[in-house]
Amino acid sequence: MLRRLLSSEEQAVLFKYMEERFGLSRNQFSQFTLERTKRDIWMMPADVYECHFENFEIEKRGLRAFNGDKHPPKPTSTFLQRFGHLFTKGFVDLSSDELKKFLAGEALLGKAQGMTKGYLLIRRGDISIGCGFVREGNIETQFPLNIGRTISKDYL
């Protein structure tokens, strides 16, 4: 898999977006290095990035943080679930019934009135769950349906 370090210009664009959309500051991620593959953006501690092994095929390296072929990049569930507690904006807290619909892939009509078009974090209380997309005041699910189906709806 071809990888390259995200250039400082690309990082500046990414963090500007993260700050404007989600209230995240670059300082909160200072321990991480960002790498780009053809499709995605990965993050890992600098120690990992700096480690070079000869004749060493690596199948997965770090945490897949963004789907990088979207504009702007789409934060992955892995990223949102790990760092969602740091978000100061760009999130919505769902009720139990709303969450059931979200996990089933249904749009939440009128739930994001006043929010600008784009990605947002779905939360249930203190639990960061995954990604939604705001369009015309509605929230469309971006959460993998196969995982949504395996979550028990009895104790949401």
Next chain:
Amino acid sequence: MVWAFVYNPSMAKAYQNPEYFSTYSEFIPNFDKFCQAQSTPPPVVIRRNQLKCTQAGFDSFLKRHIDNGAFKGFRPADFVDDCYEIDAAKSTVGGLLEHHVGFFYIMGASSVLPVMALDPKEGEQILDMSAAPGGKTCLMAQLMNDRGLLVANEPSHLRRRVLKASLDRMGVSNTFVTSFLGEAFPATHKFDRILLDGPCSAEGSLRGGWSKSFDYERNGEYRAGLQRLQLKLLKRASELLKPGGRLVYSTCTYDPLENEAQVDAILKHDQSLSVFDPGLVGPWQSGLTSWQGRHYNPQVQQTFRVLPHLYNSWGFFVATFIKQ
């Protein structure tokens, strides 16, 4: 290594017969109680993921599911940090939203012990040679505060998929996933610590269950092959360890030929290794110094065994080495 279970009470009856384990009766104390414990499932234990969930958040999670009836009760597991025995069906716990977003990992309490013996530290370079399904790997990453480098190796494609899913779910970022045969892991790099939780006959993790893949007949050829592989893995692990580094060899089986005999063999092969006691407090049994007429290096007394009637979890064996 943990095998897939298919619980079938009628088929389990044959396995619950102490005959299979009778050869171990000479070294397992209170053998009847051992057989009773072995025939019942272990408690459902979950371990909090410190990368995602604070203690306060976890307390709130436990209370919420007591209140909504998902859990009938819970208690902290003995002798291991951040682990709780949950009074609920495993399927209920596994279906919770908090499980899917990585607030916790379901694992046997005794599976935590090899990682405690390894004692991973932030900033180190650590190898997990047989990493799937990933419970120990994720715990190591957590104890490293998600810094340093953790190489999670798993040769099986199917099991590697599970490993990667575990790492994603737990939000780990300091990991390389590799797919080498452990015994052929490239010796171009040396590690501070290595966990070899290798392939084994898995007698300990069969507790209360029945598995179609388990070798109930004690097939000599299969067992000998397994033991040869274990020794090859140990030899390679020793080669990959930095001087002063720490190696933990663990299995979830009771068979001394896969445990103390392997420790004895690697000590003969590599005299730079010595066994030491990691000082974990608990009702463990010391390693055996002899078995079926074979005498082992006295250092094996510093290894330990976990027996299900003395510690209510899966059976385990843990040996900790230091390289000179």
